[in-house]
Amino acid sequence: MSAAGTEAPPPAADEALGGTLLAARGLAKSFGPTTALERASFDIDPGEMVAVMGASGSGKTTLLHCLGGIIAPDRGWILYEGRDLGAMSESERSGLRCGDFGFLFQSGGLVPELSCLENTALPLRLNGVGRRTADARARERLESLDVDGTAHQRPGEVSGGEYQRVSLARALVAEPAILFADEPTGALDSLNEEKVMRLLVDAARRSNTAVVLVTHEARVAAYADREVTVRDGRTRDLAPGAAG
Amino acid sequence: MSFAHTVLGLLENGPAHGYDLKRVYDQHFGQDRPLHYGQVYAALARLLKKGLIEVAGTEQGDGPERKRYAITDSGVTDLHTWLGTPEAPQQYLQSTLYTKVVLALLAGRPAADVLEVQRSAHLKSMRELTRRKTEGDLAEHLICDHALFHLEADLRWLELTAARLDELATEVNR
Incomplete structure (x- = not known):
């Protein structure tokens, strides 16, 4: 998000980024002596699904965290709808994370003390939506993912597949423009993996939500429109028509 | 081959x-x-x-x-x-790929590119199969799954080989 360092500054909002929803250039991020990202770039269009692949420790999760405004890169810039994330205040970024951006992680993330319905409604409640409306929309979302039966259960009382579908319901309830999914099926068996991925793709397509899908599983990445590979903190785009 | x-x-x-x-x-x-x-x-x-x-x-x-x-x-x-x-993605093509990788290493060519081109072709194939299975009936689904799991095994081999290229280069040039 920061434009510090030697990277070129982000282009102005009205400059040519085409129809790109989110664009990032020259991202670098280190944690102490460890370099996680080094000159990483990324683009995603509205409604597009891009898989970010790479081995463990390649920097793909750090890239997702930077793109989603969870952490700030040391160098480089990120534009969302032409707005520079680095120039936003923390509260503006926090607003994005509760509205325009949705998040789905491999495991955990649901608040154990809240019911699945309350968990799903949480992003709306944090955005100031009234309880009745938030609950109604959350229930609708749970129904669409076939987990409305969990509404009054706590996350610890549902199966792994149901847990991820509730997490997906929560990630999509505020109808984000971008869903950031980090190994969303990593803890699931093959059957549940497929169920979650099909629901995710279907829901994202219907609401024209772009999806940044971090995975090391080719089978999961194959649901995406294209892949970006991260190796040693650098991105490499694999064009959809490449080879063969 | x-x-x-x-x-x-x-x-x-x-x-x-x-x-x-x-x-x-x-x-x-x-x-x-x-x-x-x-x-x-x-x-x-x-x-x-x-x-x-x-x-x-x-x-x-x-x-x-x-x-x-x-x-x-x-x-x-x-x-x-x-x-x-790239070889047409199919089952058990490792021997051809292995040959290409070793020849590239022997000649000092970028062997990683051989693997990367193949990886890209495999991922493309997997995307097409995934699209087919999501649009097809159960039989189509199971047929595509079978092919997908085999391609995935190839991809794992490609990634593992890419991670071991330096080691392999030392071995073949010994």
Whole structure:
């Protein structure tokens, strides 16, 4: 998000980024002596699904965290709808994370003390939506993912597949423009993996939500429109028509 | 797999006799099935006819005269094209890929590119199969899943090999 360092500054909002929803250039991020990202770039269009692949420790999760405004890169810039994330205040970024951006992680993330319905409604409640409306929309979302039966259960009382579908319901309830999914099926068996991925793709397509899908599983990445590979903190785009 | 291309790849390291080619081939690729001399000379004859190799000299020893063969410029171009072309994603193609990777390492070519081009072709295939299965009935779904799991196994091999390229380079150039 920061434009510090030697990277070129982000282009102005009205400059040519085409129809790109989110664009990032020259991202670098280190944690102490460890370099996680080094000159990483990324683009995603509205409604597009891009898989970010790479081995463990390649920097793909750090890239997702930077793109989603969870952490700030040391160098480089990120534009969302032409707005520079680095120039936003923390509260503006926090607003994005509760509205325009949705998040789905491999495991955990649901608040154990809240019911699945309350968990799903949480992003709306944090955005100031009234309880009745938030609950109604959350229930609708749970129904669409076939987990409305969990509404009054706590996350610890549902199966792994149901847990991820509730997490997906929560990630999509505020109808984000971008869903950031980090190994969303990593803890699931093959059957549940497929169920979650099909629901995710279907829901994202219907609401024209772009999806940044971090995975090391080719089978999961194959649901995406294209892949970006991260190796040693650098991105490499694999064009959809490449080879063969 | 094109055996003639393998011979071409071995000749890129420098001119060699048929005997040398068989020895180097067996060293790198003949673990299960050592080559017959007849196969080497048949491949050399085909390559000569296509102008991809030429006779670089003839030596008279105790036995019959021995020809040394060298790769031509057309041969280098042909080899380059073959190495850079992904194999049609299918089951059990590791042996062909392994050959391409070893030949690239022997010749000092970027072996990682061979793997990357193949990886891209595999991912493309997997995307198409995933699309087919999500649109098809259960039978189609199961058929596509079978193919997907096999392609995934290939991809794991590609990624593992990419991570071990330095080690493999040391081994083949020993």
